[in-house]
Amino acid sequence: MVRRSPQEKKQLSYAKDCRNVYGENDKASRKNLPRKRARAHRANRHHAHQDLRGAIGPVDAEISDAAETRMRARRPKAFWKRPDLPLGEYVPWALARRRPR
Numbered sequence: 001m002v003r004r005s006p007q008e009k010k011q012l013s014y015a016k017d018c019r020n021v022y023g024e025n026d027k028a029s030r031k032n033l034p035r036k037r038a039r040a041h042r043a044n045r046h047h048a049h050q051d052l053r054g055a056i057g058p059v060d061a062e063i064s065d066a067a068e069t070r071m072r073a074r075r076p077k078a079f080w081k082r083p084d085l086p087l088g089e090y091v092p093w094a095l096a097r098r099r100p101r
Contacts (some may be wrong), residue, residue, distance in 0.1 A: 013087060014086070014087045014088035014091070015086065015087075015088060016086075016087075017086070017087040018083075018084035018085060018086055018087065018090075019084055019085055019087060019090040020084050021084065021085045021090065021093075022082055033081060036079050037079045039079075040077040040078060040079040043077045044076045044077055047071075047074055047076075048071055051067055051070045051071040051074070052067050052071060053067075054066070054067050054070075055067040055068075
């Protein structure tokens with residue numbers, strides 16, 4: 001095991017630790033991230049269902065090709081998480097925000 005000085009520990013902490021700067025309560029992410037991901041998936045299923053709805057009934061190659069073309073032409077909705085800010089960047093930002101007050 002490597003012994004680190006307090007200064008080394010502080011530098012590692014500033015490099016590795018992160019803070020949530022999204023602007024909402026940090027506990028809210030537990031519910032909101034899965035909710036936002038589900039909303040994107042639900043929208044994609046809804047659009048696919050709407051596009052394929054015209055192909056219901058007797059098999060017609062022209063109608064099914066048109067429905068498939070419509071379905072593939074639409075770009076699916078996606079969800080990306082915003083990364084947290086490293087502590088080394090967060091502390092100066094928080095101190096600068098606090099200064100004018």
